[in-house]
Amino acid sequence: MIAYIFRRLLLTIPTLLLVSVIVFGLIRLIPGDPAEVMMGPDADPASIASLHHQMGLDEPLPVQFIAWAGRTLHGDLGVSIATGEPVVRLIVTRFQLTAAIVLVSVLLATLIAVSLGMIAAWRRNSSLDLAVVGGATIVLAVPSFWLGLVLLLVFGLKLGWLPVVGYVPFSDGVGAALLFLILPIITLTITESGVLTRMMRASAIDVLNQEYVTHARAKGLPERAVLARHVFPNAFAPTLTLVGLSLGHLLGGIAVIETVFTLPGLGRLMVDSVLARDYPVVQGCLLFTAVIYVAVNLAVDMLYPIFDPRVTAQ
Amino acid sequence: MTRFRHLHWNALLGLALVGWLLATILLGAFWTPYDPIAIDLAHPFTPPSAAHWLGSDQFGRDVLSRAMLGARISFSIALGTVALVIALGTMLGLCAGFLRGWTDRVLMTVCDAVLAFPGILLALALIAVLGSNKSSIVIALSIAYLPSVTRVVRSAALSIRERDYIEASRVAGDTQLYTIMRHVLPNALPAVMVLATSLFGWAVLSESALSFLGVGVPPPAPTWGNMLSDARPYMEEANWLSLVPGFCIMLTLLGVNLLGDALRDYLDPRGRQ
Numbered sequence: 001m002i003a004y005i006f007r008r009l010l011l012t013i014p015t016l017l018l019v020s021v022i023v024f025g026l027i028r029l030i031p032g033d034p035a036e037v038m039m040g041p042d043a044d045p046a047s048i049a050s051l052h053h054q055m056g057l058d059e060p061l062p063v064q065f066i067a068w069a070g071r072t073l074h075g076d077l078g079v080s081i082a083t084g085e086p087v088v089r090l091i092v093t094r095f096q097l098t099a100a101i102v103l104v105s106v107l108l109a110t111l112i113a114v115s116l117g118m119i120a121a122w123r124r125n126s127s128l129d130l131a132v133v134g135g136a137t138i139v140l141a142v143p144s145f146w147l148g149l150v151l152l153l154v155f156g157l158k159l160g161w162l163p164v165v166g167y168v169p170f171s172d173g174v175g176a177a178l179l180f181l182i183l184p185i186i187t188l189t190i191t192e193s194g195v196l197t198r199m200m201r202a203s204a205i206d207v208l209n210q211e212y213v214t215h216a217r218a219k220g221l222p223e224r225a226v227l228a229r230h231v232f233p234n235a236f237a238p239t240l241t242l243v244g245l246s247l248g249h250l251l252g253g254i255a256v257i258e259t260v261f262t263l264p265g266l267g268r269l270m271v272d273s274v275l276a277r278d279y280p281v282v283q284g285c286l287l288f289t290a291v292i293y294v295a296v297n298l299a300v301d302m303l304y305p306i307f308d309p310r311v312t313a314q
Numbered sequence: 315m316t317r318f319r320h321l322h323w324n325a326l327l328g329l330a331l332v333g334w335l336l337a338t339i340l341l342g343a344f345w346t347p348y349d350p351i352a353i354d355l356a357h358p359f360t361p362p363s364a365a366h367w368l369g370s371d372q373f374g375r376d377v378l379s380r381a382m383l384g385a386r387i388s389f390s391i392a393l394g395t396v397a398l399v400i401a402l403g404t405m406l407g408l409c410a411g412f413l414r415g416w417t418d419r420v421l422m423t424v425c426d427a428v429l430a431f432p433g434i435l436l437a438l439a440l441i442a443v444l445g446s447n448k449s450s451i452v453i454a455l456s457i458a459y460l461p462s463v464t465r466v467v468r469s470a471a472l473s474i475r476e477r478d479y480i481e482a483s484r485v486a487g488d489t490q491l492y493t494i495m496r497h498v499l500p501n502a503l504p505a506v507m508v509l510a511t512s513l514f515g516w517a518v519l520s521e522s523a524l525s526f527l528g529v530g531v532p533p534p535a536p537t538w539g540n541m542l543s544d545a546r547p548y549m550e551e552a553n554w555l556s557l558v559p560g561f562c563i564m565l566t567l568l569g570v571n572l573l574g575d576a577l578r579d580y581l582d583p584r585g586r587q
Contacts, residue, residue, distance in 0.1 A: 018427030029443045137324075137575075141567035143519055145526050146542060146560035149549065157550045252432025256523050259543075270435055271527050274442040282439050290430040 001305065008301050012294055019290045020072065024065050026286070027279050072287070078280040082273070087284035090269060095288070097167075098258070098265035101181060102250045105188035110243055112193045114236065117200025118227065121208060121235070132197060139194030144253060148187040148260035155183060167263050184261045188254070192246055199242050204235040237307040244300030248293030325576030331569025339389055342382035350379040351534045359552045369554040371544065377558050380536035385562065387448075387537050392517035394452040399459045400510050406460075407467025408494050408502065412475055418468070425461035433458040434523055441529050448531055455520055459513060466509050470502040477501075504581040511574035515567050522563050538562050 035052035036043070056064050071078075077087035120132035156164035162183055168176045207213065208231060216226045255267030266285060273281035347367070354374030362369045368377040410421040428436070437454040444450035474480065475498070483493045524530040525539025533540060538559040545555035 014423045015426045015430060018423060019430050022427060022431075026439055026443060137571065138568065140571055141564050143522060143560070143563050143567075145523060146556075146563065149542065149546065149556050150560065153549050153553060153556070248430070249432050252434040252436075253523075255434060255438070256526060259527060267435075270438060271529075274438050274529060277442065279442070282442055286431060286435060286439050289432055289435055290427075293430045293432070 004305065005302060008298065012298055015294055016291070019294070020069055020287065021065070023283050023287045023290070024068055027283060028061070030279075077284040077287070080273070080278055080281050082276050082278045082281075087280050090281060091266065091284055091288050094264060094266045094269045097263060098251065098254055098267060101184050101188065101257070101263075101265070102247065102254060104181075105185050105192060106243060106247055106250065108185070108189040109192035109196055110239075112189070113196030113200045113239065114232075116193075117197045117239070118204050118232065118235070120197075120201045121204030122227065122231075124205060124208075129201075132201065136194045136197045136201075139190060140198075142191065143256075144187055144191040145256040145260050147191060148183065148257055151183050151187055152260065165262050167261075180261070180263070184257050184263060187260075188250065188257055191253075192250065196239060196242060196246070200235060200239045203238045204231055207231050207234045210234075233307045237304060240300060240303065240307065244297045247296045248289070251289045251292060322576070324572045328569050328572030328574075328576055331565055332573055335385060335389070335566055335569065338382055339386045342379075342386055346376075346379035346382050348376035348379045350383040350536055351375065359548070361552075362554055368558050369552070371541075371552075371555055372548060375536075377541075377555065380541060381538070381558055381562050384536045384538045384541060384559065385566075387531055387535060388518050388521055388566070391448060391451055391455075391521045391531075392514050394448075395455045395459070395517040395521075396510050396513050398452060399456040399463050399513060400506060402456070403460050403463025404467050404499070404502070404506055407464040408471050408498055410464065411468035411471025412490070412494055412498055414475075421464065422468070425464050428457070428461045431458075434520060437520065437524060438527070438529060441524065446529050446532055451521060451524060451530060455517055458520075459516065463509060463513070466505060467502055470505040471498055474498050474501045508574060508578045508581060511570060511577055515570040515574065518563065518566055518570070522559075 035055055035057060036048050052058070056067055059067070075088055077091075079086055080090060083090075116132050120129040123129055152164055155162045163180055167180050213226060213230055216230050217223070221229075251266065253267075254265060255271050257263075258265040258268040259271065266289070270282065270285040272278075273285070352375065354370070357366075357370055357374040358372050360366045360370040360374070366376050366378065368381065370376055371380070406421055410418040431439075433455075436458045437451075440454035440457060441450055444453060480493060480497055483497050488496070521530060522537065522539035522542070525537040526543045528540075528543065530539050531537050541559040542556055545552070545559070549556050
């Protein structure tokens with residue numbers, strides 16, 4: 001177990017190193033002088049030269065990288081060109097909102113996927129199973145941003161139940177803030193539950209065909225116990241991996257959701273800085289989401305042996 | 315005829331939807347009801363009617379004509395992405411899976427690192443660097459998807475590598491390149507085809523998301539994504555503007571996904587459920 005954890009931790013080091021090389025290298029892909037590009041077309045030559053020097057662009061690339069990596073490790077991701085704010089502070093403020101939406105949605109989607117997937121697999125080829133499979137297939141085809149727009153149209157504009165535009169921070173009251181987050185969370189939950197339900201159903205069907213399930217039934221275990229003790233843990237393991245993967249990808253997918261619902265989250269920050277060519281912020285967001293993704297998947301791999309102890313016994 | 319016994323209703327529906335899309339694109343290449351980018355300020359916000367089957371937008375442009383042209387743009391970007399990513403990913407995946415050793419380790423570490431970035435954010439950042447036009451969107455999406463393809467092909471190659479006919483080829487004195495091209499590639503092809511189908515769906519979805527975010531193919535060229543984002547301010551008064559492109563994306567994805575599922579069932583009978 002300790003060896004497994006240690007091996008898994010070691011594996012993240014080259015990944016994180018390469019991630020930072022990619023984020024660092026990205027800005028060097030811009031044709032022309034990065035300092036000139038970053039200052040925009042109206043900048044005077046003197047300030048370009050000063051930024052050029054400040055960014056250390058006269059130094060060889062490896063030296064630049066080490067300097068940049070050193071600053072990054074000290075939590076300095078530079079300042080936004082547009083507002084002059086430190087990138088780290090921007091990201092941290094925006095991330096709270098994004099994290100709240102993503103975590104709640106993934107949790108809800110997992111609950112829905114596990115229950116629907118298990119029931120569908122258990123009553124395979126019943127009309128309920130068909131409905132679950134059909135529903136998941138349709139959900140997989142609906143783009144999240146369009147679903148969000150349609151929900152806004154129905155619940156915000158036609159019925160007037162929920163606010164359409166804007167956002168209230170949590171500091172102004174949790175209830176008021178939640179009102180603005182209901183639709184984004186519902187949208188994300190629905191789109192995420194499609195793929196998770198399919199996965200859960202497929203792996204539960206696999207498990208139900210195993211001999212140990214037949215054995216558990218044959219020894220007279222009540223069906224409820226068979227499902228809870230034998231089918232669920234074994235079927236949940238692969239789904240859990242997928243949950244980890246989708247947590248990471250949701251940090252990207254959230255960009256469109258935040259655009260639909262005009263929420264000032266991390267995704268929107270990234271899109272806005274891409275549109276404004278605010279490269280330090282783009283770099284910071286990319287690095288941040290990648291590190292979160294690596295951390296989440298590390299955590300998932302650490303949880304995995306609870307459901308499938310075989311992985312530690314290699 | 316037994317080959318087609320497994321064509322269930324969902325495969326047929328998938329075929330019908332994709333066929334319909336292709337027919338529309340083909341027709342749109344020669345004829346659209348109106349010029350998709352011609353502005354007609356005298357007739358803005360016409361609801362669906364005999365003159366404009368799917369209505370007109372805020373500039374009086376015909377929505378049906380725009381959706382038809384949008385289909386062509388989405389389709390060509392998705393096709394370009396799939397072609398590029400499958401070609402590169404198959405090559406890299408075969409090398410990693412068949413050669414093993416350091417090639418494999420280095421390639422897999424790179425894949426892990428690229429996979430750590432959420433696909434759409436990586437594509438966004440690349441487009442910020444490369445500029446927004448058709449070819450940079452294709453390149454950005456390809457880079458974002460390349461690791462997944464490489465991994466799938468690699469794992470297929472890993473299992474094929476252990477088969478007896480590979481050993482036979484080695485004993486016969488074939489070069490590694492010959493073995494890969496003659497024996498590994500053809501046997502990995504079914505997995506690649508299934509993957510290509512789902513990739514096509516992802517590419518359509520990602521392209522429309524990028525357009526929706528305002529970094530896709532620049533206007534006035536219509537794409538389903540930028541039609542949707544243009545329609546937002548008029549959602550209540552002119553809901554057909556947001557419904558039409560949404561249904562276009564949804565039906566396309568549904569068709570492609572159903573076709574992909576059917577293909578997987580057909581090519582890999584063990585996985586049929």
